[in-house]
Amino acid sequence: MNRRTWIKTGAAALGGGLMLPTRSAAALPATFDHEAARTAQEHLWRGEALPQSASTPNTASPAAEGGDRPARVVTPNGVSLTGRRADDGAWVYHLLAEEVEHEYAPGLSAFCWGYNGRVHGPTIEAVEGDRVRIYVTNRLGAPTTVHWHGLFLPSGMDGVGGLSQPPILPGETFAYEFTLRQHGTFMYHSHHDEMTQMALGMMGLFVVHPRRALRPVDRDYAIMLGEWYLRPGTRRPDPNAMGDFNVLTMNARCFPGTAPLVAQTGERVRIRFGNLSAMDHHPVHLHGFAWRVVETDGGVLPEAGRWPETTVLVPTGSTRTVEFVADAPGDWAMHCHMTHHVMNQMGHGIPNTVGADLGPLDPPTRHLLPDYMAMGEHGMGEMAEHIGMGHMDVPENSIPMVGGRGPFGTITMGGMFTILKVRDRLTDAPGWYENPPGTVAALADAEALARDSIAT
Amino acid sequence: MKRCVLFLLRVSPLLVAAVVAGCTSVPRGAGFGAVQRTVAERAGAEVRWYQNAALDGEATAAVAALLGDTLQVDEAVQVALLNNRRLQATYERLSIAQADLVQAGLLRNPVFGAGALWSLAEAEPPDLAFSVAFDFLGLLTRPLRRAVAAAAFEAEQAHVTDAVLRIVVGVQAAHTEAVAAQQAVELLTAVTQATALSAQTMRRLFDAGNVTRLELLEERALHEQTRLDLDAATAEGVLARERLTRLLGLTGPAATAYRLPQRLPPVPRDSLASQARALSDLEAEAVAQSLALDAQRHALDAAAQRLGLADATALVGDLEAGAELEREEGRWELGPEVHLPLPLFDQGQARRAAADAEVRRLRADYYAQAAEVRSVARAARERLLVAQRRALHLQEVVLPLRLDITEQTQRQYNAMQVGTFRLLLAKQQEIDAARQTVAALAAYWQARAAVDALRAGHLPDVPAALSPASTAVRAMAVDDH
Numbered sequence: 001m002n003r004r005t006w007i008k009t010g011a012a013a014l015g016g017g018l019m020l021p022t023r024s025a026a027a028l029p030a031t032f033d034h035e036a037a038r039t040a041q042e043h044l045w046r047g048e049a050l051p052q053s054a055s056t057p058n059t060a061s062p063a064a065e066g067g068d069r070p071a072r073v074v075t076p077n078g079v080s081l082t083g084r085r086a087d088d089g090a091w092v093y094h095l096l097a098e099e100v101e102h103e104y105a106p107g108l109s110a111f112c113w114g115y116n117g118r119v120h121g122p123t124i125e126a127v128e129g130d131r132v133r134i135y136v137t138n139r140l141g142a143p144t145t146v147h148w149h150g151l152f153l154p155s156g157m158d159g160v161g162g163l164s165q166p167p168i169l170p171g172e173t174f175a176y177e178f179t180l181r182q183h184g185t186f187m188y189h190s191h192h193d194e195m196t197q198m199a200l201g202m203m204g205l206f207v208v209h210p211r212r213a214l215r216p217v218d219r220d221y222a223i224m225l226g227e228w229y230l231r232p233g234t235r236r237p238d239p240n241a242m243g244d245f246n247v248l249t250m251n252a253r254c255f256p257g258t259a260p261l262v263a264q265t266g267e268r269v270r271i272r273f274g275n276l277s278a279m280d281h282h283p284v285h286l287h288g289f290a291w292r293v294v295e296t297d298g299g300v301l302p303e304a305g306r307w308p309e310t311t312v313l314v315p316t317g318s319t320r321t322v323e324f325v326a327d328a329p330g331d332w333a334m335h336c337h338m339t340h341h342v343m344n345q346m347g348h349g350i351p352n353t354v355g356a357d358l359g360p361l362d363p364p365t366r367h368l369l370p371d372y373m374a375m376g377e378h379g380m381g382e383m384a385e386h387i388g389m390g391h392m393d394v395p396e397n398s399i400p401m402v403g404g405r406g407p408f409g410t411i412t413m414g415g416m417f418t419i420l421k422v423r424d425r426l427t428d429a430p431g432w433y434e435n436p437p438g439t440v441a442a443l444a445d446a447e448a449l450a451r452d453s454i455a456t
Numbered sequence: 457m458k459r460c461v462l463f464l465l466r467v468s469p470l471l472v473a474a475v476v477a478g479c480t481s482v483p484r485g486a487g488f489g490a491v492q493r494t495v496a497e498r499a500g501a502e503v504r505w506y507q508n509a510a511l512d513g514e515a516t517a518a519v520a521a522l523l524g525d526t527l528q529v530d531e532a533v534q535v536a537l538l539n540n541r542r543l544q545a546t547y548e549r550l551s552i553a554q555a556d557l558v559q560a561g562l563l564r565n566p567v568f569g570a571g572a573l574w575s576l577a578e579a580e581p582p583d584l585a586f587s588v589a590f591d592f593l594g595l596l597t598r599p600l601r602r603a604v605a606a607a608a609f610e611a612e613q614a615h616v617t618d619a620v621l622r623i624v625v626g627v628q629a630a631h632t633e634a635v636a637a638q639q640a641v642e643l644l645t646a647v648t649q650a651t652a653l654s655a656q657t658m659r660r661l662f663d664a665g666n667v668t669r670l671e672l673l674e675e676r677a678l679h680e681q682t683r684l685d686l687d688a689a690t691a692e693g694v695l696a697r698e699r700l701t702r703l704l705g706l707t708g709p710a711a712t713a714y715r716l717p718q719r720l721p722p723v724p725r726d727s728l729a730s731q732a733r734a735l736s737d738l739e740a741e742a743v744a745q746s747l748a749l750d751a752q753r754h755a756l757d758a759a760a761q762r763l764g765l766a767d768a769t770a771l772v773g774d775l776e777a778g779a780e781l782e783r784e785e786g787r788w789e790l791g792p793e794v795h796l797p798l799p800l801f802d803q804g805q806a807r808r809a810a811a812d813a814e815v816r817r818l819r820a821d822y823y824a825q826a827a828e829v830r831s832v833a834r835a836a837r838e839r840l841l842v843a844q845r846r847a848l849h850l851q852e853v854v855l856p857l858r859l860d861i862t863e864q865t866q867r868q869y870n871a872m873q874v875g876t877f878r879l880l881l882a883k884q885q886e887i888d889a890a891r892q893t894v895a896a897l898a899a900y901w902q903a904r905a906a907v908d909a910l911r912a913g914h915l916p917d918v919p920a921a922l923s924p925a926s927t928a929v930r931a932m933a934v935d936d937h
Contacts, residue, residue, distance in 0.1 A: 232871045233864070347873035356664035358657060358876075365653050365876075368646060368883050371866050374876070392870040393863070401872060 062220075064125075065116070071125055073207050073272070075222045076259040076418070077251045080207075081122040083132065090131040090177065093124060095146065097168075097190075097202065098139035104230075104247055105257025105344070108399045111236045112252075113140060113190075113200035119252045121188070121204030123222050128183040128211045134176045136168060143167035146176065147191035148206060149276075150297035150319070153178035161192030183210035184295050185222070185272040185319040195278070199228070199239035201252060203276045205319075215294070217323060218267035223250045225284070225314060225336070225416065227277040232345050233395030242279060244348055248341040248415035255342070255417035256404030261334070263326035264426045270294075272321045275314040282341065282416065285311040288332040291324035311337055326422045331407075331433040336416035343401045344414035353377055407432040486554045487613050488547065494617045495537070498745070498912035499624045500530075503537045505547045515539075523706075526715045529631045529901075532704060536627045537620065540705035546619045553605075553612035560605035561598060566590035566778070581786070587793060589778025600765045607758035614751035621747065621914035623703060628905035630700040635716050636898035637689070637696040642718075643891050644686040650880045650887070651679035657876050675877075720897040723847040731844060735837045738910060742833040745913035748825055756818045759811065766804060766811040833910055835918050840903040847896040855893050858886040 064071035067082030083091035095115045102119035103109040115121030126132055136146050145167055147159035157178045161167040168174045186206040190197035205222045226249045229241030237247075250258050263269050271291075275282055290308040294301055297319040314320045335342050358374035365372045371393065394400075402412040411417075421430045449456065488505050495503050504515050515538045522531045537543065569587040574580075594601075658675040661667045701711050743749065776795040781788060865882035868874045906916040 232868065232873055345871065345873070347868075347871070350872060350875040351661060351877065352666040353661065353875075354664070354666065356657075356660045356666060358660055361653060361656055361660070364649070365880075368650055368653070369862075369866060369879065371870075372879070375869075375872060393867045394871045395864065395867045395873075398871050 065122055067125075069125075071123075072209060073123055073125055073220045073222045074261075075123040075205065075251060076261060077253045077257075078118065078120070078222075079122050080125045081116070082125045083130075086133065090133040091126060093132060093134045094137070095121060095134060095188075096137045096139055097144050097146075100201075102201065102252060103257065104228075104249060104252065104254050105399055108230070108247075108254070108257070108344070108397060109235070110228075110230050110397075113197060113202050115202070115204060119201040120224055120226070121202070123205040123207060124188065125207050125209065126180055127209045128180055130180045130208075132176075132178065132180060135173055136176065137173040138168040138170050141170055142197070143169050143192055144190050144197060144202070145174075145192040146188050148176070148178075149187040149189060149317070150182075150184070151178070151186050151206070151208075152181050159191045167192045180208050182299070183208045184297060184299060185274060185321050186297055187224070187274045187276060187319060189276055196239040198276060199241070199278055200237055201226070201228075205272065205274050207272065214300070215270075215323065216268075217270040219261070219263050219269040219326075220272070221261055221270065222272040223274070224252070225250060225273060225275040225277055225282045226252060227280055227341075230345065232398030235397055245278070245280065246343070246345045246348075248277075248336065248343075250416050250418055254344050254399075254415045255335075255413055256411075258418040260331075260419040260421050260430075262421045262423070262426060262430060265326060265329050265422055265424045267326050268323065269326050269420075270321060270323045272319060273312065273314045274319040275316045277316045279316070280338070280341070281313055281315045282336040282338065283311045283313045284334065284416070285337045286324075286332065286334045286420065288328050288330060288420075288422075289324045289326070291322035293320055294323050295319075295321035326420070329422045329424050329433065330435075332420040332422065333413070334418050334420050335413065342413045342415045342417045344399050346401050350376070485551075487550050487609060490613055491547075491550070491617045491620065494913075495620050495624075499533070499621060501534050501537050501624065503543070503620055506544060523710055523714050526717050527631075528717060529628055532631045532700065533624050533627045535706075536623050536704050540623055540703060542705070543620065543623055546616055549612055550609075550616055553609040557602070557605040557609050560601040563594045563598070564591040567776075583785070584783040585780065586782070587778055587780040589776045589793060589795065592777035592794075597765055600761060604758050604761040604765060607754045607761060611751040611754035611758065614747045614754060618747040618751065618914055621909055621912050624912070625905050625909035625914060625916050627700065627703045628908075629902050630696070630703055631716070632720065632898050632901040632905070634693070634696040634700045635718075635720050636894050637693040638716055639719065639894045640689045640891060641686070641693045643887050643894070644682070644689045647884050647887050648679070648682045648686045650884045651675075651682045654877055654880045655679040657880075720894060720901060723844055723851055723897065723900050725848070725852075728841065728845060728848075732841060735840065735907065738837050738907065739830050739833040742829050742910040742913075742915075743826060745911060746825075746829050746915065747913040748915055749822065749829065750913070752818060752822045752825055756815065756822060759815045759818050763808070763811040763815055766808045829910075829915055832915055832918055836903065836906045836910055836916065839919075840900070840907050843896065843900040843903040847893070847900040850889070850893040850896045855886075855889050858889040862886045 062071035062074045063079045064082050065079040066084075067080070068084045069082045071080035071082055073080055081093055081095075083093050086092045096117075097113065097115055098117070100112055100114040100117055100119050101109055102112040102114065112119040124134075134146070136144075138144050143161065145159045145161040145165060148157070156164050157176050158164040159176070165174070184207075186208065187203060188206050189203035194202075203224065203226070205224050207222060227245035228237040228247040228249065229245050230237050230247045247254055253259070261269075261271070272295075273282075273284060274297075287310075290310050291312070292306040292308055293312055294306055309322075312320050312322050340346060353374070353376035356377055358377055362372065362374055365374075400414070402410070402414045404411045404413070421433065423430050423433070444454070448454075485505055485507055492503055495501060504512070506512060506515070519535055519539050522535050525531075527535070567587075567589045569585075569589070571585040572582040573585075574582045655675045655678070658667060658672050662669065662672045697716070704714075706714065778793045778795075779790065780793045781790050783789075862882045865874060865879050869876070869879045906918075909916045
């Protein structure tokens with residue numbers, strides 16, 4: 001088989017299924033189950049637990065989507081593209097830029113732009129020294145390019161539309177080819193009308209493994225941080241947003257749609273963070289551990305320069321790789337520490353109702369508006385409680401600002417929030433951590449209060 | 457006198473005829489049957505004439521029964537027809553016309569003269585002279601005069617029927633307005649409640665320290681403004697109801713006690729095309745049925761008859777014939793006597809010219825009236841069609857849209873994307889659409905009443921404007937922060 005035919009037949013395998021160029025939602029890949037999403041949305045709004053499969057997919061082992069070599073990085077909620085060996089020894093990858101209907105969390109989806117039927121695109125895995133040949137097919141209605149963020153390559157392969165190359169027009173396929181002379185965590189993203197194209201999701205991680213493992217780890221996770229503006233009741237992110245991002249994602253998923261990370265007690269864990277948010281840096285905080293930043297997209301930090309942190313600031317346009325030993329079992333939260341970044345579709349245009357005694361106005365207001373209920377007198381957490389009380393109609397395609405169901409009630413978190421599950425014995429479905437007796441905060445009993453002279 | 461009459465009877469057979477004709481009485485309620493029949497036929501309602509100026513028991517009971525329950529528009533019409541005193545006054549015009557008709561058949565009363573002459577020189581019995589004279593020409597022109605009066609009576613009948621129909625269409629319009637005004641009050645009450653809740657919410661947010669005094673004052677000002685609107689609408693409701701009360705002729709407790717329906721009926725969903733077809737013959741129908749034209753035809757007829765009468769009396773204005781009885785020197789002498797005016801100066805040319813001009817005047821008026829009826833019919837048709845289009849569009853499209861918007865705003869509120877103020881604003885805009893719909897419904901029912909009136913033969917007033925301008929939705933800049 002010559003190279004041309006290989007490319008043609010291989011494209012399907014690399015692209016993850018044959019898909020016709022499309023602009024219409026009707027012909028989008030049938031990966032999205034609307035019925036399931038609706039059911040899930042109902043569950044969420046009622047504050048009920050989701051089916052285990054929806055909230056806790058198994059992220060124990062890396063998933064590759066086509067390719068001649070196994071994936072070594074776990075991209076929670078995502079997959080890796082590992083490349084095929086061509087006759088001339090190059091590693092061949094194929095990215096198809098196209099519109100994708102993407103689910104951020106059960107009950108919330110939108111028409112985004114991604115690669116290979118995914119948002120974001122797959123994590124490209126390669127090895128230092130590889131000659132990579134990356135084909136990019138444009139199935140969008142707009143011209144596009146791909147920039148290989150942080151990689152050293154010939155100027156003409158850098159992917160800046162108009163500067164380093166002509167844009168890839170709709171229907172065209174371009175080939176990028178260069179040799180990988182670094183290792184570390186890099187990114188790729190559209191560099192043509194990127195305000196629009198990145199706002200719609202055109203990005204992915206690009207992991208280059210060193211020829212020789214420098215610091216072998218047991219778990220290697222990759223997480224792309226991103227932000228979107230998707231108003232409740234709409235079905236397409238708004239690229240015009242500049243400050244009102246309301247869907248904050250890890251690998252294009254927001255809690256409770258984020259797959260947890262898992263580790264067995266004592267394992268060495270690496271997490272690679274990339275940030276291609278339009279306007280925000282993200283201080284990602286892990287509970288229960290301190291990690292060290294070991295690499296950026298500029299290279300490896302010398303040992304002496306690595307300081308311990310519990311929160312790593314990932315500036316936009318950067319990657320940060322952290323490592324730690326998961327030496328404490330439990331369900332540990334990991335999230336962006338910007339409080340508005342752990343909310344889903346939060347409204348910013350509402351009056352401040354905290355501390356206002358609005359309850360007495362409910363009955364007269366219900367004369368006019370039978371479904372009315374004052375909200376926010378005691379903060380946002382109530383919302384989940386209100387929803388728990390009974391069914392509330394909400395806009396189509398929207399999810400509560402906070403709320404996944406936890407073992408002790410509603411987790412008042414959304415957005416860039418996920419869980420690291422560390423277990424002494426890891427199973428396929430870890431479920432909730434069972435705390436040893438006496439290790440859970442609980443109501444203080446009167447006897448203890450008296451003993452310790454606590455006046456309440 | 458009786459002797460005299462007997463004596464006169466022998467004098468002339470003409471006198472006999474005259475006397476018989478003269479001793480006619482005036483029947484009451486004549487010609488009302490035709491009015492009754494026409495109204496029943498064309499307006500589907502019953503009219504009564506209380507000759508003894510008091511409601512008869514049956515009618516009183518009927519009015520009481522109608523007022524006992526919610527007063528629908530047709531029932532209001534019936535109450536007015538049974539109870540409106542002005543209408544009773546109008547009926548008396550029939551009596552007057554009837555009396556004129558009888559009068560036309562009467563001869564002028566004979567003139568009896570008596571004289572005595574005493575000699576101043578000697579004592580002799582006086583010479584006596586007796587005469588009786590009556591309007592001889594009146595006898596000849598009597599059929600003509602009767603025809604004139606009969607035509608005038610017919611014209612009056614048409615006028616009275618028209619007056620009844622004027623009340624019918626007036627009651628329909630007033631009833632519609634009163635119900636619409638009542639609904640407007642109800643809707644503005646809801647708007648006021650919404651702005652009150654907005655203001656109270658803002659007050660509580662202010663008390664909690666969350667909003668500025670400026671925001672509080674703005675919200676209050678908005679509320680106080682809507683209270684003014686409600687106040688005006690309440691007064692308007694009272695005035696509209698009183699307009700109806702006057703037409704119903706109600707006094708005492710009944711004037712304020714009657715209940716109106718809560719809602720105007722919706723516009724029937726028959727298609728505009730079929731409605732347009734149904735109205736295609738309105739112009740011809742209005743002309744054929746027009747009571748005003750009917751009355752004018754009779755008036756023209758009467759004028760033409762008067763022209764004949766003018767001819768008949770042109771030369772001999774007062775032809776008096778009679779007899780004279782004299783006793784002169786103890787002998788009675790009897791002889792006929794004729795007073796004949798010599799047409800030296802008045803040859804009746806002026807009367808003829810006037811009668812002639814009257815015919816021409818009425819004819820010109822008749823044509824003008826016919827043209828007017830046609831134009832009003834075309835205008836009424838257009839008015840009804842546009843009112844139906846507008847009301848249907850509001851009823852079927854705009855208002856449902858507003859309801860959906862309120863529902864979606866509630867959902868956005870539930871998702872904490874919008875606040876209470878925005879939600880209450882959506883409700884107010886929904887209510888404003890409902891107010892527009894009520895105004896459009898009122899315009900539709902009034903336009904329809906006008907078309908029905910035309911079909912029944914009454915020429916309704918054409919309003920200068922298409923419909924009462926719907927109150928523009930107040931631009932309320934409610935900042936949701």
